[in-house]
Structure formats: C-alpha cells, structure tokens
Amino acid sequence: MNEQQTIRSHIFTQRSFHNGVQNVLREKRMLIVLTVLHFAAAPLITLIALGQILISHMEPEIEVYAGIGVCTTGAACLWGIACAFTAMPYLYKRTTVDMRLSLPMSSTQRFASDYLSGLFVYMAPFLVNQALTSLLLLLGHILCDGRDYVYHYHSREAVRWHCDIFGTAASYYFRILFAAVLIMIMFYTISVLTMTFCGSLMENICYTAMFNALVPAVIALVSYAVSEAVKGAVFEGLCFVLLPYTSPLGGCIYYIMMMEEDSTFIEYAMWALGFIFCTLVYLGLAFWLYKKRSVKAEYTGKPIVYTAFYHVLMVLAVACVVYGFMSIDEDMFIASVIVSAIGYLVMSVIKNRGFKKFGKVVLSFVVTYVAIIGSYLLIIGTECFGAGRFVPDPMTVQRCYINYLGFDDRVYSSSMSLEYSQTGAMFTDKDNIRTVTDLHRYIIDAGEEDIEGENEVISFCIVYKTMLGRTIMREYRIPADVMTDKLIALDTTDEMKTARIKKATAEIWRAARRIREVRTRRGSGMPESRWDISVSAMYVTDANTQYIREPVMSDSFYSGLIDALAKDIRAETPDQYFGRTKSRMGYLNVGSYSITITEDYTNTLSFLQGYGINGIPVIDREMAESLLYNFTINLTNNELEEYIDGEHNPLYTGYESYNSNDYNTITVTTKNLYTEELIDIITHSRKHSVSENGKFLISLGNGTAIPDESCNELVRDIYISNVMNKIIYGVAYDYREDSYSLFLMKFAEFYKDRIIERYGKDMYDVLVTYARTGYRVM
Amino acid sequence: MIDLKNVVKRFDDFTALDGVDLTIPTGTSFGLLGSNGAGKSTILRLLSGIYKAESGEVLVDGEEVFDHEKVKERVFFIDDETVQFGHFTLKELKDYYKGFYPKFSEEMFKQLAERVKLPMDKKTDTFSKGMKRQAIVITGLACGTDYLLLDEAFDGLDPTMRIIVKKMLVDAIIDRGLTTIISSHNLKEINEVCDSVALLHRGKILFSRDLDSVKGNIHKVQCAFPQEYTREAFENAEILHYERNGSVHYFIIKGSEDEIREYFGPKSPLILDIIPMTLEEIFIYEMEGLGYSAEELDK
Structure with missing residues (x-):
C-alpha cells in the first residue's frame, strides 16, 4: 500500500452526501407511509383533544384514538428493520453488489452514508410528527390551559372542569420522546448489526427478531435463576443491571417502570447515558463487521457470513430454553433438552440449507447444551459461588439503605427504589452499618424460613454500596418483631432522624x-x-x-x-x-x-x-365512648405469649404488622359489660410506643396501642372473661387443632387461680377438658 | 496502466485466480477471453474495487484500487446484470452517477442519449435488455473515467446498436485515451474492438498479447506428404489439434508462418496450405489443448 492510501479519507464528503441523498430519494414512498403512520398517533390525538376542547368544551375522550395511535406508531417503529435493509441492500441482495460497491467511495464512507440515510428515512417522519405535536401542545397550552370549561353531557347536567391537560402532558411527552428516539436508534442499529453478519434477507429478519428478543430474555432468565439460587437476591436488582441498557425491549421496560411514581431506580440521565453507550457499542461492532465484510463482497447471498455470531445467538436461544424450563421446575430437564435440541437443529438445517455437516451440528449442540446446563447447575449448586452467604464487611461499605425507618415506620418499596427514591434510611456510619450487617448475618445463619417471631412476616430490604462502586441488593421475609428487635438500636441515631426527615x-x-x-x-x-x-x-x-x-x-x-x-x-x-x-x-x-x-x-x-x-x-371521655362503640376492639395477651414461648417478647406498636393474629388475640365481645373499664383503657393507651414490659396490646380501629401499666389488671380481667364467656355460653366451637389446644392449656395453667376464683372449680375443669379433648362437657 | 501482480483470489475452497500476472497499458482496448469460470469477471471486479484479492497487487496507475475512492473514480464498471438500476429513469440514472464521478459530462451524456434514442423519463425496468445495456454504457462513457470495464459489453444489443456502441467505445478510446477492458464470449466483437487480449483458463493466464501476434502465432495447416507419416512423426511441434483424411493431414499448430514452413520443409510436403484462424477458432483449439473441449465435457 502506498503513502497516499495510508492517509485516511474523510468520512463525510460530497460523494457520501450524494449517496445518502440518493438513498433517501429512493425511499420516498416509505417516507410518506411512515409519516402517515406516525401522524395517526401523537399529532392526531393532540389535534382531536384540542378540537374537543375548543369546539365542544369537553374533557377529551381519546382512548380509541390512543389505541389506534399505539398500533400505527408501533408499526412504524418496527419498520426500522426495513429501513436498514433498504439502506444496505448489497449486504443481502447479490444483484446490487456490483453497482453499489463499484462506486467511488471507501467502505467507511459508504457505511456512514448508508447508515445515516437509512436512519434518516426511519427517524425523520417520527421527528417531524413530534415537532408537530409539540406545536399543537403549545397551542393547546396557550388556548386552553388555565381555563374553566362547562359542558352538558348525557345527563344534561352541567359538568365543570378545569383544563391543565396540555402543560401536564408536555412534561411527560418530552421525556417519552427522548427515550423513544434513543430506543428507535438502538433498534435500527441492531438491525444494521445483524445485516453485517447475515447475507440473506430471511436470515436478516429472523436474526434481528431473535437478537431483540433473546438478549433481554436471557438477562431476565439468568437473573431469575440467580435470584432463586441466592437467598435474598433481588430479581429486579440483578436484571436491571443490564436489561435497561442492552436492548430496545429492555429500554421500553425500564421506561414503563420509570413512569410509575417512586420507581426511579435508575436515574433517567444515567439510563440515557448507559443506553447510548450500548448503542455505540453495537454501532462499533456493526462497523467493524462491515469493514471485515467489505473485503468479501462475494459473501452476499450466503445465509450466515460470520458463523461466530450465529453461534452466539444459538447459545442465547438454548440458554433461554434451559434457564426458562429449569426455573419453572428442575424436573423439566428432559423437556429442556428436547425443545432446545429441536430448535437448534432446525435452525442449523435452515442455516446450512440442508443436512450438511449434521454430525458437527449435533456435536455443537451437545457442547452448547452441556455448557449451559453446567452453568445453571453451577449457579444453583454454589448459590452463585457463595453469593447467598455473602455479607459485606461494614468497613468496605460506603453506605447502605434499608426499608426500616423506625419501629413504627416502614417504606413500602423494593430494594430497587430504596436508593433512588430516597425514602429508605441511609447509613454511612460504620456502627450503624454494622447493626444492619449483623441482622443480615443473623438471617443467613438462622435461615430465612426458620426464623420464628410473633408477628406478621414482612420484607426486609437492604442495598449496600461498596467502596468499589458495587451495589448489593437483598430482600428477605422475616417476622416484623425480629426485624425491629435487631434494628431498634438505629431508631434514635442521627442518620435515622435524617431519613425520617427526608421521608x-x-x-x-x-x-x-x-x-x-x-x-x-x-x-x-x-x-x-x-x-x-x-x-x-x-x-x-x-x-x-x-x-x-x-x-x-x-x-x-x-x-x-x-x-x-x-x-x-x-x-x-x-x-x-x-x-x-x-x-x-x-x-x-x-x-x-x-x-x-x-x-x-x-x-x-x-x-x-x-x-x-x-x-x-x-381524647376525652366522650370521644373514648364514641371510639368504643364505633370500632372493634381486640386484645393481644403478651404475658400469656411469653409464658407459652418461654421467651421475653417486647411489644411494639404503630405498625400494623405488629398485630398478632394468633390465638392469644381475642375480640372483645363484652363491650357493654366493661364500658367504663374500656374507656379508661382507651384514654390511657399509647399508640406510638415500645414497651419492654408490656403485658397487653389493644387494637382499636386504625392501629394498636399499649395500655398504660395501671390498666393491666383491667385488661387482664376483660381478656379472661372474654375467653371464658365463649366456653360458658357455647360460642366456642369444637375443634381439632393442636395449637389452639396448647393455647387453652396454657391459658388454663397461667390463669388457674383467677379462673377458679371467679368461675369456680367446676368451670375450670370444663375448661381443662375442653382444652384437652376439644369437646365441651358441661 | 493496470497491473495485476501475482493476484490470488479465492471463493471459499475455489481458487478463481491463481497467481495472475497481467499488465494492461493505458489507451488500449483489452479483451479478456476464457472458458466459463475462468476468472474473467473476477478480474473485472477486482479492478473495480468490488472484490479484494487474497494476495498480490491490483494496481491502477500504480495505486491499489480496493477501498480507495480516488482510484475508483477513474474506473467505471458495467457488469452483466442490468436489474440493479431498474427503478431509475435515464435522467435519474444520469443524476445518480453524476454525483459520484467528478468528470461526468452532461453534454456527452446528452449526445450519446440522442444517438441511441432512449427516452429520458421512463423507468429503465420497462426497457428491453438491450436498451438497459445502452443506458448503462452511455452513462459509463459520460462519467469521463480513464478506465471502462465491461462484462459482456454487447449482450442484448441488436446488430445495428452493436455497431453504434462499438463506435462510441472507439471514439472514446481515440478522443480521450480511454482504456477499455472487455470480457465477452462474443469473440467476433472482441476481434473487431480490441487490440490486445488475454486468455484465461481455470484462474491462470494462458497468454496476454496483442491480437495480431495472437493470430500470427497459431495457424491452421493443411498438407500432404509423399511419404506416410503418422501423428508421432510430428511430436516435436506444438500441435493443438491433428486430423487425417486419407493422405491429407490437418494441423492446428502454434508458431509463425515462417516457423511452420521451416518445420514442414524437411518433410517435403506436396501440399502445404497455411490458413490464418479466427479468434474463435484460436479460442476453441487453445482450450482443446488444455482438455476443455466439447467432446471432453460431454463425457
């Protein structure tokens, strides 16, 4: 090669521009069709809304048009494959090779020109229509927003409403628009990428569809398998490390989830940067393959030009099948072999246009399958190489987030949104982080399913951000009181106060x-x-x-x-x-x-x-009377619970999961008999507290409270009388459950003296017999 | 000048060109002859930058062609497929190529279009095969390139149009020193248009020289001798074909006329007729010498 050829030619020259213009002119019809399809979506919907408001003064009813618009713009967006095909026909159509490749352009110029002209054909109709929509939104905002309208609907009654539609819609619209542009560009780029390693139209279409479907599917299925293997691992946390960035479908899923409030688990800007980066990677790969392929123009017409990429896609396809079946049920191993074998062999026959090298194909499938099932078994068997038992050292953690905001508060969210929605508690102090890791270690050592507690099982979510920038997310289901026991030390720390203030x-x-x-x-x-x-x-x-x-x-x-x-x-x-x-x-x-x-x-x-x-x-007496008569009252007996367990149980209030549903909670049916006592208890209960020595909980209306200690005797009497009344008056049913039997036995033991004193020995014996046999023998 | 130096081109397991050396001087009209699959079209595609050689050099005016747009703008390739520009009208075809070739001449295009009388605003896929070929030939000539490569240049043209197209090519060769390389199986036309030829067979160049010396180097000989001679008596001559009918021997023999006379002289032939051959006959007998004959292929 001489010196002149070592000088790089410019990518964008008059010739490459001319080539691009010619490509666009050749696709005039496609431009028109895409413009019409896109017009039937956002611009038309906005126009109709504007018309309905200006002419009929109605609140816009656009559901039907929205449905049509989704279909038309969806079809136009999927047309990205065709735009790629028509921009570079010489990659799959032999008859165009000589004409296009003999033109005086370098391969770099040709790639840039064809890529951009195809992208123009794809995007220009969309962008033009969105510009029109923006103008219509602006017009609507000027003409309609801020005004009150009245119209008469079917009922002939006047309906008044205030219009702020266009301004509100615009804020969502522009974010959707930017994301849509990025997603469409990636979709088009992937279509170009598959064209560079396929040499025929049918393969292009097939592998483009496969690429778009398999990449997100494999990420999701592998993430699911890992989340099942690793105790506490969060599926979304694993999946969304890669899913939102690597495919158009992943981008759409991210965007739909992001539109929901409190689900901004990846900041929009970060997602956009990551997505653009992946698109550039695909573009770089497409360009590299294109340059490699330009020296082999004769490959046009071959089904697959670079078999390495075919094998990559087949590995992804087999992985989808294996991980999919095995995640449903590990006994579906045989089914996974059969389905993946059929798919693999059929694709090979199509690729080879027959049964050529069939032995090699079978061997290749066996190797692929064994590797994938091996990876699955390795992940499951080792709990993803011990990740399930990993608890980071507090000294290596930069900060951590949990969904615990105090003994009487929780964040109802997943680990995914703890950091980004900033509604969880964040800790940077090492002692505080250690409290969290101690609970984490306790859960792992005790075994999540084996932890026993008094209260409802709830989600405990943790997000660690390590010094090295790694994010570790875990979610466990543990009893509410166990979680509180371990974390209550954090309640009065400065960082917890900061979290509560933030929330x-x-x-x-x-x-x-x-x-x-x-x-x-x-x-x-x-x-x-x-x-x-x-x-x-x-x-x-x-x-x-x-x-x-x-x-x-x-x-x-x-x-x-x-x-x-x-x-x-x-x-x-x-x-x-x-x-x-x-x-x-x-x-x-x-x-x-x-x-x-x-x-x-x-x-x-x-x-x-x-x-x-x-x-x-x-809360005065009058108010307490009203509460008493308007709400159901439940009493939970913690002293009896401690007697049965043999363990000390602190009492927590303020959070509904502390409501106990065991047999030691009874509904007070004798309100009329204990009116004064109950009023006294209500006025002396604390709804937001922790009691180390609490004997009882009272649940009234919208929460639980701890009666003052001075009321314990009263509560005890009411409790015993309500349990005994059921037996005495025949309301207690015949039963067969051992746990209720145990409760009644313990109740009889613990309150023996009181029961005998109040109800007599005979009634006590009836109680004991009922407790033992399940039958009332009066 | 065009230079191919030890060029090898493979398509998977098939070697299309096997160490080809070829030089085509500027301003010549060069014909590429060869059997089917000999590598003629491959050479043209290498020269137009469509293919890249596995090894060797493909040089136009001393520069590599492949992926080099400054060199490619001096070369225009007309292949035997006419479908790829079917959606263009003639005007659109002109506008398309005009943007790629800086020396494109609107005036020449207009003149040539008038000569062949093609409609400017009808889509070329409504043209006949011959009309499509005319369209691309006049476009190629109007591009003003230094080299024009034609694969089956006259395919589909009626006899009158062949004359017109040949004249266009010759005028361009004379007027601006256009170098044409024509691959064709129509050896009569190669004979009329080209002044140099190369013969390819199975990826190798058998010979490459001017047409006169090709024709001057192989003759048909008809002779009779006073003695009985068998085929073996003539082993030391480069004989491509031998037949005998009674006492008359028919030879296709390589060598100049003088060399042939000198060879047969000692045998005192009673009759010695040395007949010049057509290019077609030369092709057939050269190929037959290599085992590429109708009888061999029919077996």
Whole structure:
C-alpha cells in the first residue's frame, strides 16, 4: 500500500452526501407511509383533544384514538428493520453488489452514508410528527390551559372542569420522546448489526427478531435463576443491571417502570447515558463487521457470513430454553433438552440449507447444551459461588439503605427504589452499618424460613454500596418483631432522624402538589376537604381533628412546616420517641400523608398555631365512648405469649404488622359489660410506643396501642372473661387443632387461680377438658 | 496502466485466480477471453474495487484500487446484470452517477442519449435488455473515467446498436485515451474492438498479447506428404489439434508462418496450405489443448 492510501479519507464528503441523498430519494414512498403512520398517533390525538376542547368544551375522550395511535406508531417503529435493509441492500441482495460497491467511495464512507440515510428515512417522519405535536401542545397550552370549561353531557347536567391537560402532558411527552428516539436508534442499529453478519434477507429478519428478543430474555432468565439460587437476591436488582441498557425491549421496560411514581431506580440521565453507550457499542461492532465484510463482497447471498455470531445467538436461544424450563421446575430437564435440541437443529438445517455437516451440528449442540446446563447447575449448586452467604464487611461499605425507618415506620418499596427514591434510611456510619450487617448475618445463619417471631412476616430490604462502586441488593421475609428487635438500636441515631426527615419532606411535598392539583381542578371556593392540612388526636375521627381553614397553596408554608418538623425530629429524645414520657400523641396530616407528633413537637405546633391549629386534640371521655362503640376492639395477651414461648417478647406498636393474629388475640365481645373499664383503657393507651414490659396490646380501629401499666389488671380481667364467656355460653366451637389446644392449656395453667376464683372449680375443669379433648362437657 | 501482480483470489475452497500476472497499458482496448469460470469477471471486479484479492497487487496507475475512492473514480464498471438500476429513469440514472464521478459530462451524456434514442423519463425496468445495456454504457462513457470495464459489453444489443456502441467505445478510446477492458464470449466483437487480449483458463493466464501476434502465432495447416507419416512423426511441434483424411493431414499448430514452413520443409510436403484462424477458432483449439473441449465435457 502506498503513502497516499495510508492517509485516511474523510468520512463525510460530497460523494457520501450524494449517496445518502440518493438513498433517501429512493425511499420516498416509505417516507410518506411512515409519516402517515406516525401522524395517526401523537399529532392526531393532540389535534382531536384540542378540537374537543375548543369546539365542544369537553374533557377529551381519546382512548380509541390512543389505541389506534399505539398500533400505527408501533408499526412504524418496527419498520426500522426495513429501513436498514433498504439502506444496505448489497449486504443481502447479490444483484446490487456490483453497482453499489463499484462506486467511488471507501467502505467507511459508504457505511456512514448508508447508515445515516437509512436512519434518516426511519427517524425523520417520527421527528417531524413530534415537532408537530409539540406545536399543537403549545397551542393547546396557550388556548386552553388555565381555563374553566362547562359542558352538558348525557345527563344534561352541567359538568365543570378545569383544563391543565396540555402543560401536564408536555412534561411527560418530552421525556417519552427522548427515550423513544434513543430506543428507535438502538433498534435500527441492531438491525444494521445483524445485516453485517447475515447475507440473506430471511436470515436478516429472523436474526434481528431473535437478537431483540433473546438478549433481554436471557438477562431476565439468568437473573431469575440467580435470584432463586441466592437467598435474598433481588430479581429486579440483578436484571436491571443490564436489561435497561442492552436492548430496545429492555429500554421500553425500564421506561414503563420509570413512569410509575417512586420507581426511579435508575436515574433517567444515567439510563440515557448507559443506553447510548450500548448503542455505540453495537454501532462499533456493526462497523467493524462491515469493514471485515467489505473485503468479501462475494459473501452476499450466503445465509450466515460470520458463523461466530450465529453461534452466539444459538447459545442465547438454548440458554433461554434451559434457564426458562429449569426455573419453572428442575424436573423439566428432559423437556429442556428436547425443545432446545429441536430448535437448534432446525435452525442449523435452515442455516446450512440442508443436512450438511449434521454430525458437527449435533456435536455443537451437545457442547452448547452441556455448557449451559453446567452453568445453571453451577449457579444453583454454589448459590452463585457463595453469593447467598455473602455479607459485606461494614468497613468496605460506603453506605447502605434499608426499608426500616423506625419501629413504627416502614417504606413500602423494593430494594430497587430504596436508593433512588430516597425514602429508605441511609447509613454511612460504620456502627450503624454494622447493626444492619449483623441482622443480615443473623438471617443467613438462622435461615430465612426458620426464623420464628410473633408477628406478621414482612420484607426486609437492604442495598449496600461498596467502596468499589458495587451495589448489593437483598430482600428477605422475616417476622416484623425480629426485624425491629435487631434494628431498634438505629431508631434514635442521627442518620435515622435524617431519613425520617427526608421521608417527611418528600411526602409533604407530594401531598402539597396533590392538594394544589385538587384545589386547582375543583376551584378555590370549595370547602375544606380531607386533602388539606390538619392535626388529629391519637385515634383519628372528624371530631378530634383540627383543620387549617383556608386552603394552603404557598411553597413558603410547606417549607416552613418541613423546617419546623425537622427541628422537632432532631431534638426528640429517645424517651420521647419511644413513648416512655406522658406527652400527648397525635397526627399531623398533610393531604393523605400522616406523621406521628407529640406535645414535644413544639416548633411544629407553634408554626401551625399561626394557621389556627391549637395543639393536639385531647381524647376525652366522650370521644373514648364514641371510639368504643364505633370500632372493634381486640386484645393481644403478651404475658400469656411469653409464658407459652418461654421467651421475653417486647411489644411494639404503630405498625400494623405488629398485630398478632394468633390465638392469644381475642375480640372483645363484652363491650357493654366493661364500658367504663374500656374507656379508661382507651384514654390511657399509647399508640406510638415500645414497651419492654408490656403485658397487653389493644387494637382499636386504625392501629394498636399499649395500655398504660395501671390498666393491666383491667385488661387482664376483660381478656379472661372474654375467653371464658365463649366456653360458658357455647360460642366456642369444637375443634381439632393442636395449637389452639396448647393455647387453652396454657391459658388454663397461667390463669388457674383467677379462673377458679371467679368461675369456680367446676368451670375450670370444663375448661381443662375442653382444652384437652376439644369437646365441651358441661 | 493496470497491473495485476501475482493476484490470488479465492471463493471459499475455489481458487478463481491463481497467481495472475497481467499488465494492461493505458489507451488500449483489452479483451479478456476464457472458458466459463475462468476468472474473467473476477478480474473485472477486482479492478473495480468490488472484490479484494487474497494476495498480490491490483494496481491502477500504480495505486491499489480496493477501498480507495480516488482510484475508483477513474474506473467505471458495467457488469452483466442490468436489474440493479431498474427503478431509475435515464435522467435519474444520469443524476445518480453524476454525483459520484467528478468528470461526468452532461453534454456527452446528452449526445450519446440522442444517438441511441432512449427516452429520458421512463423507468429503465420497462426497457428491453438491450436498451438497459445502452443506458448503462452511455452513462459509463459520460462519467469521463480513464478506465471502462465491461462484462459482456454487447449482450442484448441488436446488430445495428452493436455497431453504434462499438463506435462510441472507439471514439472514446481515440478522443480521450480511454482504456477499455472487455470480457465477452462474443469473440467476433472482441476481434473487431480490441487490440490486445488475454486468455484465461481455470484462474491462470494462458497468454496476454496483442491480437495480431495472437493470430500470427497459431495457424491452421493443411498438407500432404509423399511419404506416410503418422501423428508421432510430428511430436516435436506444438500441435493443438491433428486430423487425417486419407493422405491429407490437418494441423492446428502454434508458431509463425515462417516457423511452420521451416518445420514442414524437411518433410517435403506436396501440399502445404497455411490458413490464418479466427479468434474463435484460436479460442476453441487453445482450450482443446488444455482438455476443455466439447467432446471432453460431454463425457
């Protein structure tokens, strides 16, 4: 090669531009068809909505048009394969090879020109229509948003509504648009990539479809297998390491999930960067193969030009089958062999256009299958090389997130969103991280399924971010009280307070947006609603709630409220937090969000006093009577539970999973007999507390409370009488369950003296006989 | 000038060109002859940058062709397929190629189009085979390249149009020193248009020289001798074909006229007729010498 040829020619020259223009002109019809298909989606829907509002003043009804639009724009988006084919026909159509490859362009110029011209044909109709949609949204925003409309619907009654459709839609629209552009470009690039290693049209279509389906499928199935093998591993956490970035389908799945609130587990910008990076990798690979292939123009017409990529796809296909079947049931091993063998051999016959080298094909399948099933068994057998038993050393953890926000609070989310939604508790202090890892180690050593507790099993989610940038996600199902026992040491730490403040901040702003939205839609003249700001007593009813009279819309109010709340949370002592003091408790309600406050929250109460709220309402006798008669009361007997277990069980309240559903919880059916006692108990119960020496829990309406110690005797009497009444009055049913028998036996043992004193020896014997035999013998 | 130096080109297990050395001077009209699958079209595709040789050099004016757009703009390749530009009208075909070849001449294109009387705005896939060939030939000539490669140049052309196309090629050769390389099985036309030829068989060049010396180097000889001679008596001559009918011997023999006379002289032939051969006859007998004959292939 002489010196001149070592000088790289420019990629973009007049010739390559001319080539691109000619490619586009050749596909005029396709441009028109794609433009029409895309027009039938967003622009048409927006136009129809605009028309309905301007002409009929109706709230737009666009469901049918949306359905049509999804189909047409979906079809146009899938047309990316055809755009790639028509841009580079010389890769699969022999008759075009001579004409196109003899033209005076280098292979680099030709690739760039053909790739970009095909991309133009694919994207230009879409972008033009989205530009039109943007204009229509702007027009709608100018003409319609902010106005109130009235129309008469079928009922002939006037329907009033406030329009803010176009502005709201625009914020979602542009994010969707950007993601759609990226996804379409990747889809087109993958189509070009498969063309570089296939030499015929049928193979191009088939392997493009396979590539788009298999890459996300394999990622999902392998992730599922690993999540099943590794105790606590989070499927989404594994899957979404690669899935959102590596395929158009993965990108769509990410985007749909991201549109849901609180599911921003990968930041949009990070996803976009990762997705663009993967697209560039595919593009680089396509270019490299194209350059390799340019020296072998004679390969056009061969089914597969580079068999390595064929084998990669076949490995992915076999992996899908194996991991899919084995994840359903490991006994489906034979089925996985049969299905994968049939698929593999059929594809080989098609590729080889017959039964050539069939022996080699069979051998290749056997090797592939053995390797894949071997990988599966290795993952399952070793718990993914011991990952299931791995707990990071706290010194190697930069920060960790958990879904525990205190003994009476949880985040209802998965590990996936703990970090990104920032509603979990984050710890960077090594001692705090150690508390988390200690629980983690306990779960692994004891075995998740073998951990016994008193309360409902709940999810415990952890996310570790190590110093090396690795993310480890785990989710376990353990009893609520076991989790609290181990983590309660974190409750009063500064980092936990910060987490609670963050959660309160996020929730209050979310509620504020909702309040504004409702108020804006329904007009400012509407009376107070449940969507506004109030302070209520411990047991929430209308009677014990104070509302801010005027609707509050300003940012300064919410900022002030958050600041006041933050100060109070930071200043709260452990005794105050755990309810060991006697300060009155209540709720601060902002829209649908509620947070427990006490009389010690002086900053918050002082702030709200400026808006007409005078402290936390008192639960007086009248209110207690009302609660008593309007709600069911359950009593949980913790002293009996401890007697049965032989273990000490602290009592927790505030979180519904602490509600016990065992036999030691009874419903009080004798409210009329113990009215005064129950009123006394209700007015002296603490709804937000932890008790190391608690004997009973009372469940009333919307939560549990711990009766004051002075009421324990009363509660005990009510409890015993309700259990005995069932036996005495024939309400207790004949049973056969050993656990109930054990409960009754222990009940009889523990309260023997009291029962005999109150009901007599004969009734005690009836109780014991019933406990032993399941039959009442009076 | 075109140079192929020890060029090897393979298609999987098949060796299409096996160490081919060929030089084509500028300004000549060069014919590529050969049996089917000899490698003629492969050479043309190598020269137009469609294929890359496994080894060896394919040089146009001293520069490698493959992937080199500055060299490729001096070469225009007309292959035997006419379907690939079927969606173009003649005007669109002109506009398409005009953007690639900087020396494209609109005036020449117009003149040539008028000569062949092709419609400018009908799609070429409505043309007959011959009309399609005319379309691409006039486009190729109008591109103003230094080299024009034609695979089956006259295929589909009627006799009158053949004359016109030949004249166009000759005019271009004379006027601007165009170098044409024509691959064809129509040896009559090669004979009329080309001044040099190369004969290929199974990927190898059998010979490459000007047409006169090709024709001057092989003759048909008809002779009779006073004595009885058998075929073996003539072993020391390069005989491609031998027949005997009674006392008359028929030879296809390599050598100039003088050399042949000198060879037979000592045998005192009673009759010695040395008849020049057509290119077609030369091709048939050269191939027969290599075992490529109708009788051999029919077996």
